[in-house]
Amino acid sequence: MTAAVPQLVVHRDKELMAQAAAARLITRIVDAQSARGTASVVLTGGRNGNALLAAIAASPARDAVDWKHLDLWWGDERFLPAEDGERNAVQARAELLARVPVDPARVHEMPASDGADGSDVEAAADRYAKELAAAAEPGDRLGVPAFDVLLLGVGPDTHVASLFPEHPGVRETERTVIGVRGAPKPPPTRISLTLPAIRAAREVWLLAAGEDKADAVALALSGPGELQAPASGAYGRTRTLWLLDRSAASALPAELYRPS
Numbered sequence: 022m023t024a025a026v027p028q029l030v031v032h033r034d035k036e037l038m039a040q041a042a043a044a045r046l047i048t049r050i051v052d053a054q055s056a057r058g059t060a061s062v063v064l065t066g067g068r069n070g071n072a073l074l075a076a077i078a079a080s081p082a083r084d085a086v087d088w089k090h091l092d093l094w095w096g097d098e099r100f101l102p103a104e105d106g107e108r109n110a111v112q113a114r115a116e117l118l119a120r121v122p123v124d125p126a127r128v129h130e131m132p133a134s135d136g137a138d139g140s141d142v143e144a145a146a147d148r149y150a151k152e153l154a155a156a157a158e159p160g161d162r163l164g165v166p167a168f169d170v171l172l173l174g175v176g177p178d179t180h181v182a183s184l185f186p187e188h189p190g191v192r193e194t195e196r197t198v199i200g201v202r203g204a205p206k207p208p209p210t211r212i213s214l215t216l217p218a219i220r221a222a223r224e225v226w227l228l229a230a231g232e233d234k235a236d237a238v239a240l241a242l243s244g245p246g247e248l249q250a251p252a253s254g255a256y257g258r259t260r261t262l263w264l265l266d267r268s269a270a271s272a273l274p275a276e277l278y279r280p281s
């Protein structure tokens with residue numbers, strides 16, 4: 022079962038989108054933890070992903086989360102030295118993770134280029150795939166944990182994670198994690214979950230704000246193939262949610278979104 026038919030929620034502006042998405046994510050984590058004692062979330066890099074983390078950090082409700090029983094993963098990472106400020110994990114630490122009592126053993130950063138695999142990005146990707154498989158439950162698909170929420174920023178070319186239009190990574194159907202070279206968005210070398218891994222999530226939430234995303238959002242939601250618009254291939258098993266601001270929704274056809 023998939024939730025390939027997306028739900029759209031459009032907020033007044035990107036600031037309100039970040040605040041509302043933060044409240045939504047806190048609630049979703051609390052619900053998962055009350056049901057199962059634990060939760061797992063896949064973080065995304067980019068301005069909207071980081072704004073969401075900052076909004077959680079600033080929220081009084083953040084203490085409702087049992088941070089010690091939360092597994093955090095990444096959808097993609099820039100393949101740079103571990104402490105490089107351009108890494109998604111370094112930015113996530115600064116925005117939120119250094120301010121809440123997470124269990125470091127449950128914060129699963131993607132390998133860095135100065136780690137055990139050196140500059141071998143494919144070996145680093147395989148390492149992360151093994152870490153995901155080790156965390157999967159017997160019933161989980163593909164050897165990937167059934168993430169409660171998988172967050173994705175959406176690029177102006179409709180990329181998600183580090184899966185770019187017409188790039189080979191979008192076609193991957195077997196592996197859960199791949200190395201990416203020649204990414205159009207710098208830096209060129211990255212690690213990324215693949216679409217099959219993304220689709221193993223219970224819920225996939227896509228974040229897009231700003232006029233520069235309007236065409237990408239309209240294209241991705243018009244039903245093109247995922248090779249042309251990778252965001253259109255990002256959906257969850259039970260829910261696919263597009264969190265937008267009005268600017269990013271401004272090119273949508275009337276039947277998809279009526280401005281309030």
Ligand SMILES: O=C(O)[C@H](O)[C@@H](O)[C@H](O)[C@H](O)COP(=O)(O)O
Nearest residue numbers: 066067068069174175176181182
């Ligand atoms: O490593 C990255 O750069 C991100 O994971 C990338 O997929 C990002 O989410 C989109 O490019 C949207 O970025 P913005 O939210 O900054 O537009």
